[in-house]
Amino acid sequence: RDFNERCAQCSEVNWGLTDGGRFYCRSCHNVTERTREVVNTDFITNSRVQTISKGLRKQEKNDGGCEWYICEGFQLVLKKQAEALEALGVCPQMKDEILCNFWRCYLQKSKQAYCKRPAGETVKTLSACESSTDVDSDPERPSLLHLLSLSESDGDLQTDCSFASSVSKVSESTSVYSGSVDGSLYLMKNQKEKLRMTMPMTLSFCYMALLWLREPITLSELLRFVVEGHIPYLNVFQHFPEKMKLCGLDLKIFCVESWPVYEEVFNKMHELAAFLDLPRFPDITDSCFLHPDMLCMKYLMEANLPDELHNWTCRVVKKIGIGEVDFLTLMPGNKSTRKVKYDVLAAAVIVVVLKLLFLLDDHYEWLLSEFAEERNKNNTEGVPYFELKKWYEVVKHSLDVEQKKLDEERAKYLWRCEKPLFYSVKNKSKVLKRRQMVVNLQNQFGKLSGSVQRAEKPNPSSFQLSWSEENTDGSCFHGHSLKGVLQEKCGLLRAMNPDYWLCTVKLCNEKLCGHLAHYREVEFPQSYHFVLGLFSFLLRIQPSYIHDEVCMIEHKLFGKKLCKKLKYNTVLRK
Numbered sequence: 001r002d003f004n005e006r007c008a009q010c011s012e013v014n015w016g017l018t019d020g021g022r023f024y025c026r027s028c029h030n031v032t033e034r035t036r037e038v039v040n041t042d043f044i045t046n047s048r049v050q051t052i053s054k055g056l057r058k059q060e061k062n063d064g065g066c067e068w069y070i071c072e073g074f075q076l077v078l079k080k081q082a083e084a085l086e087a088l089g090v091c092p093q094m095k096d097e098i099l100c101n102f103w104r105c106y107l108q109k110s111k112q113a114y115c116k117r118p119a120g121e122t123v124k125t126l127s128a129c130e131s132s133t134d135v136d137s138d139p140e141r142p143s144l145l146h147l148l149s150l151s152e153s154d155g156d157l158q159t160d161c162s163f164a165s166s167v168s169k170v171s172e173s174t175s176v177y178s179g180s181v182d183g184s185l186y187l188m189k190n191q192k193e194k195l196r197m198t199m200p201m202t203l204s205f206c207y208m209a210l211l212w213l214r215e216p217i218t219l220s221e222l223l224r225f226v227v228e229g230h231i232p233y234l235n236v237f238q239h240f241p242e243k244m245k246l247c248g249l250d251l252k253i254f255c256v257e258s259w260p261v262y263e264e265v266f267n268k269m270h271e272l273a274a275f276l277d278l279p280r281f282p283d284i285t286d287s288c289f290l291h292p293d294m295l296c297m298k299y300l301m302e303a304n305l306p307d308e309l310h311n312w313t314c315r316v317v318k319k320i321g322i323g324e325v326d327f328l329t330l331m332p333g334n335k336s337t338r339k340v341k342y343d344v345l346a347a348a349v350i351v352v353v354l355k356l357l358f359l360l361d362d363h364y365e366w367l368l369s370e371f372a373e374e375r376n377k378n379n380t381e382g383v384p385y386f387e388l389k390k391w392y393e394v395v396k397h398s399l400d401v402e403q404k405k406l407d408e409e410r411a412k413y414l415w416r417c418e419k420p421l422f423y424s425v426k427n428k429s430k431v432l433k434r435r436q437m438v439v440n441l442q443n444q445f446g447k448l449s450g451s452v453q454r455a456e457k458p459n460p461s462s463f464q465l466s467w468s469e470e471n472t473d474g475s476c477f478h479g480h481s482l483k484g485v486l487q488e489k490c491g492l493l494r495a496m497n498p499d500y501w502l503c504t505v506k507l508c509n510e511k512l513c514g515h516l517a518h519y520r521e522v523e524f525p526q527s528y529h530f531v532l533g534l535f536s537f538l539l540r541i542q543p544s545y546i547h548d549e550v551c552m553i554e555h556k557l558f559g560k561k562l563c564k565k566l567k568y569n570t571v572l573r574k
Helices: 070-087 093-111 119-128 159-174 185-190 199-213 221-229 250-254 262-276 291-303 309-321 342-358 365-379 387-414 430-451 525-541 543-557 559-573
Strands: 015-017 022-025 029-033 037-039 048-050 486-489 491-493
Touching: 022 559, 070 093, 070 199, 070 250, 093 262, 159 543, 185 250, 199 221, 199 262, 199 486, 221 262, 221 342, 250 486, 291 342, 291 525, 309 342, 309 543, 342 365, 342 543, 387 525, 525 543, 543 559
Parallel strands: none
Antiparallel strands: 015 022, 022 029, 037 048, 486 491
């Protein structure tokens, strides 16, 4: 009754006492650090002591939290992401069988669980920090892994008890504060050889499981769903149970302040597959969604291009052999095979086909467009000729609108999570008070200004740009004809354009440079840059990655002619 302070969470004054003597709010069940002061007449007259509960020291050493390990936190993140993917329509087998087995294999390979630790590892850990405090360590660590398991079967992880006890001692003796037992050691240890777990690697795990099941979700779609908030990634630690206290160094591990990067997630997935010694993945056949023929059809629809272009993309895929099973199927650890980016590869095939038919040199494509426009004026067949100029104007307008909307959403994004974060115990009370003050002020100003609450996020879709053939304004080009750019020779339709320009004559060493070719906008035609920018927006990647794949396809397509020309030029120089 004498404690009249308001609760930092709900601002109510309705306190009760826990068994440990701490005050807790009966309204929101928030537990404070304040303890009740009592008078103990059996000890010394008129002296006050604070009640201490020794039995709860281990259980509530971190504000009522229990011991937890970094791998347990990542396991919970994977569980939440798998559940979100399942809600999007992914096969339930992904979470309970595929992803769960991948995670267990990783824990065993990295010697975090399901194994006996080397005898010298505990000594190394203890020598990293000198233990100077007397700690009551329990030989059996309480684990949350059984409660947070990806699968209902198979119980807790079998870890070495002596290691858990020693890590607990070192963690409690270090000056750096963290909520987890091994947070400080996790950042201190050099675990490059063990492929240390990070937040982007959780998405690598998910993509690896999706690829194993050949699910119709590309990596670019997966990352877009993350940015749109359909898959937990940013501030995912808010879903941690109340007993898993997250603070200090744990925030450096789980708190993400940047969008996931395509190249990083892609490369880590291949490193993971090799690290886990996984066998050859299931074959990517022509009936799979990830096959170039399937993805080209999808991107042609989304880019509002004529359906007839699909025949040309299939011809290019067949000509250079990038639709073969051995080329598309992932073989972990095989350094001789190229890592296939299925979505980027399909987009590059479309770009090459557009160059074959329209050249995209800022001159020839506009001449073809004027020719098609004249033919459409006298066209009585009902099927209009495809005009590249008109397509450019329609698509550019929609692309600018969507790009502006995306930029505004990213600029308005609130990186701070609803759950307050604190890096030390001393600042916890200040952070909680400031956070509550900010929330109260926001609520008050919201009521005064009459601001409308944010609308619910739209349902996820595989298409960012949609075009309907029912529109009467002629903004859909799916059914348009390519007769204006084709001519028949020997019973086959061939492009009227006899020329082609290569993006680069010689490819770079991808292992040394990181790219097959260097892309600078000023060195290429604007029409080519616009097409790259369109697919760059659809895939949410840099145009240079699509340019790399275009160069690779061109050298496969014109490799023999290019070699002959280079040899001929060399002879002339001699």
